[in-house]
Amino acid sequence: MKLHWSPRSPYVRKVMIVACEIGLDDRFEKVRSVAIRTRINPDIVRDSPVGRIPVLVLDNGTVISGSYAICDYLDSLHDGAPMIPSAGAARWRELELHGIADGLLDTLIAWWGEFLKPEGQRWQALCETCATKTNACLDWLERRSESFEREALGIGQITAGVALDYLDFRFADLDWRAGRPTLAAWHENFRRRASTKATEIVNDE
Ligand SMILES: N[C@@H](CCC(=O)N[C@@H](CS)C(=O)NCC(=O)O)C(=O)O
Numbered sequence: 330m331k332l333h334w335s336p337r338s339p340y341v342r343k344v345m346i347v348a349c350e351i352g353l354d355d356r357f358e359k360v361r362s363v364a365i366r367t368r369i370n371p372d373i374v375r376d377s378p379v380g381r382i383p384v385l386v387l388d389n390g391t392v393i394s395g396s397y398a399i400c401d402y403l404d405s406l407h408d409g410a411p412m413i414p415s416a417g418a419a420r421w422r423e424l425e426l427h428g429i430a431d432g433l434l435d436t437l438i439a440w441w442g443e444f445l446k447p448e449g450q451r452w453q454a455l456c457e458t459c460a461t462k463t464n465a466c467l468d469w470l471e472r473r474s475e476s477f478e479r480e481a482l483g484i485g486q487i488t489a490g491v492a493l494d495y496l497d498f499r500f501a502d503l504d505w506r507a508g509r510p511t512l513a514a515w516h517e518n519f520r521r522r523a524s525t526k527a528t529e530i531v532n533d534e
Contacts, residue, residue: 330356330385331358331360332360332383332384333360333373333452334359334361335361335362338364338383338531339434339491340434341383341396342494342528343396344385347404348403350412351409351412351521352407352409353406356387362382364380364382376484377405381394381395389397391534396431397427397431410481411483412482412483414483423484426485426486427487429466429469429470431488431492432491433462433463433466433489434495436466437463437496437499439459440455440456440459440463440498440500441500443456453460463496464501467509467512470509475511486519490516494520494530
C-alpha cells in the first residue's frame with residue numbers, strides 16, 4: 330500500500346505512530362508528497378481529489394483519505410490492543426479525546442497558516458480565536474491527562490501527543506507547559522516512546 334507522506338505533517342505522523350505501535354510501519358511504500366493549501370499537487374489529487382495528506386492507496390486501489398480513516402483501517406489489520414476501541418464506553422471516551430486533540434491540531438494548522446503571511450496581511454481576529462481555542466483545548470487536556478497513565482494508549486493520546494509536539498515545533502514561544510504540569514509530565518514520557526522517536530517531525534523544506 331502507498332502512503333502520501335511528509336515528515337512535516339502532524340496528521341501523517343499520527344498515522345505513522347499508530348502504525349509503529351501496532352507493528353505495521355514497514356507495510357507502506359512512503360511517497361514524499363508536498364501538500365500546501367495554496368498549491369495543488371497533481372500527484373496527490375490523482376489519488377484523492379481532497380488534495381491533502383495523508384492518503385493511503387490500498388493494493389486493490391481503494392483510497393483512504395484522512396488520518397482518522399487510515400488509523401481505523403490499520404487498526405483492522407491486527408489482533409493486538411485496539412487504537413480505536415470498537416464499541417462501548419471505551420470507544421466514546423477514546424473518540425472524545427481524539428476529537429479535542431484533533432481539533433487542537435486543526436486550530437494550530439489554521440493559526441500557522443496566518444503566521445506564514447506577511448505580518449500586515451494576517452487576519453488578526455482569526456489569530457485571536459486560534460489562541461483562545463488553543464488555550465481552552467490545552468486546559469481540557471490538562472484535566473483529562475490526569476487519567477492518561479491509567480488508560481491504554483490509543484488514537485486519542487497519540488493525537489494529543491502529536492499536537493503538543495507540533496506546538497513545540499511551530500509555536501516554541503508559546504509556553505504551553507506553564508500551569509499544565511500533568512500534561513507536561515505525560516508528554517515527557519510520550520516523547521520517549523520508540524514510536525514517537527522514530528517519527529520525529531523533520532523540517533525538510
Ligand atoms: N483532517 C485531515 C487533515 C489533513 C491536512 O490538513 N493535511 C495537511 C498537511 S499537514 C494538508 O494536506 N494541507 C494541504 C491542504 O489543506 O490543501 C486529516 O486528519 O488527515
